[in-house]
Amino acid sequence: MLKEGERIDTLGGAVQVIQSNDVFAFSLDAVLLAAFAQVKPTSRVVDLAAGNGAVGLFLAPRTTGQVTLIELQPKLADMAQRSVVLNGFSAHVDVLTMDLANAAQAVAKDSVDIVTCNPPYFKVNDASVKNPNPYLAIARHELTTNFETVAKTAASLLKYQGKAFFVHRPDRLEELLATLAKAGLAPKRVRFVYPKAGREANMVLIETIKAGRPGGLRILPPLVVYGSDGHYLEEVRRLLYG
Numbered sequence: 001m002l003k004e005g006e007r008i009d010t011l012g013g014a015v016q017v018i019q020s021n022d023v024f025a026f027s028l029d030a031v032l033l034a035a036f037a038q039v040k041p042t043s044r045v046v047d048l049a050a051g052n053g054a055v056g057l058f059l060a061p062r063t064t065g066q067v068t069l070i071e072l073q074p075k076l077a078d079m080a081q082r083s084v085v086l087n088g089f090s091a092h093v094d095v096l097t098m099d100l101a102n103a104a105q106a107v108a109k110d111s112v113d114i115v116t117c118n119p120p121y122f123k124v125n126d127a128s129v130k131n132p133n134p135y136l137a138i139a140r141h142e143l144t145t146n147f148e149t150v151a152k153t154a155a156s157l158l159k160y161q162g163k164a165f166f167v168h169r170p171d172r173l174e175e176l177l178a179t180l181a182k183a184g185l186a187p188k189r190v191r192f193v194y195p196k197a198g199r200e201a202n203m204v205l206i207e208t209i210k211a212g213r214p215g216g217l218r219i220l221p222p223l224v225v226y227g228s229d230g231h232y233l234e235e236v237r238r239l240l241y242g
Contacts, residue, residue: 001082008086013242015057018083024076026054028225028236029203030118032193033167034058035239036205037116046070046107046157048100048117048150053080055116060089067093068107070100072145101149104156115154115164119147121172147176151183158185158210166208170201177206186212191220196228 002008005022011031019025034055039045043063047056050069057080060067067089071077077097084093096106100117123146147168154164164185168176170192177187185208193203201222227233232240 001086006079011054011058011240012238014061016083016086017054017057018052018079018086020052020079024052024073024079026052028240029167030054031058031239032203032205032223032236033116033118033165036167036191036207037114037165038163038207039063039114043113044111045114045116046103046112048103048115048153049119049145050077050080050095051118052076053083053095055118056080056093057083057087057089059114059116060087060093064092065113069093069095070098070103070106071095072097072099100145100153103153107157109156110159112157113159113162115157115162116166117150117154117164118167119150120145121169147172148179148183151179151185154208155183155185155210160211162210164208164210166206168204168206170204173204176204180206180208181214185210186214187217188212189218189220191223193223193225195224196226197224 006018006020008016009019010016039059039062041063042065044065045059045063045067047069050056050071053069056067056069069080071080074097077095081095084090158164180187187206187208189207191205192201194201224233225236
């Protein structure tokens with residue numbers, strides 16, 4: 001089941017995820033995105049830019065509907081597929097190795113209840129400092145996709161009034177909201193994540209609705225990750241350890 005350099009981590013005392021620091025390991029943003037997503041007991045779910053499958057694996061126990069993980073990098077998709085088997089999710093979770101821009105070739109348009117995405121955060125330009133690890137570089141930098149493509153793809157897959165959930169960087173929020181609205185995804189809930197009280201936010205969670213009415217954006221209470229003692233606060237600790 002495991003290959004060289006890999007390990008199995010358990011989230012919330014339940015879901016097991018195959019990880020590798022040499023290739024890719026999920027971080028807190030994936031956990032928070034999965035918790036933020038509002039999934040019903042029969043929701044049809046697609047996770048874009050799935051990496052090693054963490055977000056989709058965390059969502060799978062919450063729905064009997066099909067959960068599809070779409071990941072471009074074969075090595076990461078293979079890790080995700082083995083985690084699906086490890087958790088006994090094969091009956092309703094599948095992994096597709098493909099460019100998310102082509103997702104509609106494998107998943108019918110207007111057929112999905114929930115789309116999630118933890119996309120690459122960083123734009124690429126001549127001055128960009130990219131991770132020397134190619135797997136991490138693609139996961140973190142907009143080398144193979146960008147947020148406009150992510151938003152358009154999510155909108156094309158979603159049913160009318162379906163929801164898409166994203167995690168991203170606050171310093172791009174103005175651009176993100178404009179891009180989502182242009183794609184036909186109306187932002188409805190935003191929650192900022194702070195490493196500690198008194199610090200600036202370093203993540204933002206966004207909920208959108210396809211063809212939703214404009215206006216009515218709600219800013220939720222802040223989520224603070226660490227206390228003054230450097231330990232996880234209760235909400236985050238519960239998500240990670242159950």
